[in-house]
Amino acid sequence: MRKLSPLALVPLLLFPTLGYSENPAPHWVKSAIFYQIYPPSYQDSNGDGIGDIQGVIQRLDYIKSLGVNTLWFNPLFKSEFKDGGYDISDFYQVDPRYGSNSDLVRLIEEAHRRGLRVCLDLVAGHTSDQNAWFRESAEGKDRRYSDYYIWPDRVPDDVKGKQKDQVGGVIGEDSFVKTDAPRAPWYIKNYYASQPALNYGYAHPNPKHAWEQPVNAPGPMAVRREIENIMAFWMDKGVDGFRVDMASSIVKNDPDKKATISVWQDISSWYHTHYPDAVLISEWSNPKESSAAGFNIDFMMHTGKYNFTSLFFNRVGGEFEPTVSYFAKDGKGEIKTWYDLYREQYQATKGKSYISLPTGNHDIQRLNAGDRNSVDQLKVAMTFFLTMPGTPFIYYGDEIGMRFQTGLWNKEGSQGKPTKNRAGSRTPMQWDEGKNAGFSSTDYWNLYLPIDKNPQRPTVATEEKDPKSLLNYTRQLLKLRASSAALSADGEWRLVSSVTQPYPMVYLRSAGNERYLVALNPSDKPVNVSLPAIKISHASRVVGEAEQGELHIQQDKSDLNLAPISALVFKLE
Template sequence: MKWWQKAVIYEIYPKSFYDSNGDGIGDIPGIIKKLPYIKDLGVYAIWLTPIYLSPQVDNGYDVADYRKVDPMFGATDDLKELIKEAHKQNIKVILDMVANHTSDQCVWFRESKKSKDNYFSDFYIWKDPKPDGSAPNNWAASFGGSAWTYVPERNQYYLHYYASQQPDLNWENPIVRQYIFDAMRYWKAQGVDGWRLDVITQISKDLTFKDAPKVPGKKYVPLKNTSGPHMHKFIHELNREVLSPFDMMSVGEAPNSSIDEILKLTAPEREELDMAFSFEHMRIDKATGPNGELAVKKPDFKQLKDVLSKMQTKLANKAWNALYFENHDRSRIPSRWGDDKKYRYESATAFATILHGLCGTPFVFQGEEIGMTNPQYDMNQYEDIELKNSYQEQVEEKKLLTTKEFLDVEHKIARDNSRAPMQWNSSKNAGFSQGTPWYQVNPNYDEINVEKDRQSKKSVFKYYQDLIKLRHNEDILTEGTYKELIPEDENVFAYKRDLNDKHWLVLVNLTSKTIPMADLKSDEIKNYSKIIIHNYEGQEEKQLRPYEAVILAK
């Protein structure tokens, strides 16, 4: 097996991890200082969200210079030192490559917008206005408004799937592709071990640039399919030019991709990606109001089970799963799907058990391993451009929601929920910084922090340590077959992992209710009795307690 198939990978949001110099912003020397903590958790690799020079319109996902570390995080030498120290601890380092778009402050774009006939003019996607001067089509940007912005110097519009400050690169231009490949080779030369590839399935566009089918009440229409006709060809070329020659691990972000599409992206014989992040399982609580307003619904755990099982069975023996519930774009799971008050420990460890029991590579987001929760911030305390744009459109312009209604939704699902600084201890600013943090620390840091959790009888960190040890030591979790039991049950997730003469059962109550074992319509469950890992002390044979999670062997 490849190293990443046995690994658990720890995602770091550098800005919010640990501030070493008191300026309120987490930095690379801060990550170096916390390497012993990361090593103690037991992970094999760390993934850093973008650390390149950036105006930070979208927290680093708007890159101004792919070869320069942003001074807010340190210097290139600091990154080299992190890689060296991590490698000493047998920890791999994965960087985030934003290849779909750059910042509008990138020199490529600043030159491109000057005229239609300079060296960089074709690095981005420029289109003439419609006869009436309006945008080339009705596509909506993911962060709201039109996907097109007008530039007078060229008398043309440029395409941006995200913020207007994030112009999309023109991957049809082979020179653009080589510039991206060269940047990746540069970081390989510094010792980087792999890549997380941001929205990589969007690098190829629908070259007809036709209007999307109109949606009542919407001037601009979100694209349902953002993968163009040359997407697989471009990713295969990236593999051939960078990933395979340098034996670099890759995991691609695949918005709007079906499981069949993910299989194509990750089947080894196609030579594209090692793994891909699917979004489908994270949509079990998403909803839309009658007028298109933002909404959430009660999580549909039957749907969660169906999607995860489909991923397990469709990719079995054909490709490899990337497993996650939390990341820098997702909320904290105890707050979103669990109970972050009465059963915070139980719900945090329950969902962890589900994830780490599956076949694939689990990704853990900083703070997930201590059960951090969503903050309940006021509107003026949030930082995220997507959230601010959504508020402007939904509350201020269209008046679809009140501020309270908007916040009721965002308190559940906002990207910023996971971006609050890491909670290390009960001291000032949760031990994250001696200065004023760039983003407010969750006020509950006195109750929830690394130091307190590790001393607790109910330690989420200790449970994650034990789960991660199982991943590393038990082949059944990486090589065993998967079969779901009681798929029709809406409250309990039960599945088997089997390898040779070893047979394990993962059994998890997804609710805050006590569930009688007699309600579980499976004769097989009673055949498992030896506890491998359990988030409660002692087992009750007749019932599953709230968010009880256990892995049992026959």
């Protein structure tokens, strides 16, 4: 083992305790643990090779057994599926591939009966180009939906050669889509050309550009009310909340996001007034901005300035490539980049909203990717995700360590820019050793995406029987979290290791007199560290094995030894 490297008291002054005051989110959100389901890949009940709502209903008891309490579904609405369901042609209708509106209501009822809540994905910034609103808008200026979209009469000189900046809200030449519609020769897209942007207006409309309407113009105001109608339609059917896709993208030419925040304040005020027990989650990746906009939860993940890419991958798009990251076993990573970003956001949002560090999602590589592929490695990463403050989100299959698959083809827009292989994280759930891993009774070639062909692929059935499996480890962590105020979303958090000695990462969770010490060593080398500023009289190991490390308590300091690729959680007295 490496020589002990004592930590000075100074770093503890640099890394203060980060705690919460009373958060305005609905009470249940404070203990929410989300499970994300990509609908076509979870469970096929009718043998057509595509997952559906009835399939999810069949698996609700399993989902409940994990220790999660809230489901988030990627879009279930009627779609042309040019972007995995994010190109919606009818917001008020479940797509037939998944079932009917009645099926979704039954799913909500069955979930509620088991103590599970249900959240849907709201695509607020754009629709499909096959949406009836868009088709009518394309016909002329005197229709009901004419100003639901943005129709330039030209590509202005000041945007030619510029690329769209989605994060900064700047419209570039690539935002203009050529069309032969009677209305105008161009429309503004939001992502793919098949996804015309809804018109929430421009933060700073150019008077020379007739299509740039202010945010309070009749068209943009009508779009706001339509979004509220969609939310009300599904909330009144029992839904418990929404995750809003690309929430920061709605107002155009809004680099400081002030106009976007103002629009969402209007919508969220209506929403929280009419549905005070509902949650509103944003894909904004800037929690202090989304919190000001009225969202209860925001993600810190792989996009924008505030991200965790240095922890898990420095390259997001494309096939997995070896990179320097903290949770790689070569031990060459660092935590300062992530910590500085996280600390800024955490301090800005405590008592106001929650930050989520998701295990993964439908747009990024799974945890099990490249040489981060052993159960022990995945346990270290899962320990991090499920013992941090804020709101945990577990992406389906991560609880069993499903593998990010390389070499897949473009499936329903999965190979978009900048991400080249989103399909690798969207493959069917692996249930058992039966046909198609229990996902579907269809022939292999009819599957939505291929099942992992590795004969050692993880399955729920196999891991259920193994007390040391990742599945049962995840359950253990969630059970511990649910029993502890210190490990909850509101528990205080303090980094007690130093960013200058990144391995191990050690942090303290506390609430009142309850304290837990979490120690992570994702590297393949043993590490040692001295913790002089934590008063400990007794420590009980509650997560991890004895061979993974020891905490030696002394009068003036405590020494922590961690074996390679280890995670330990101690309850302190």
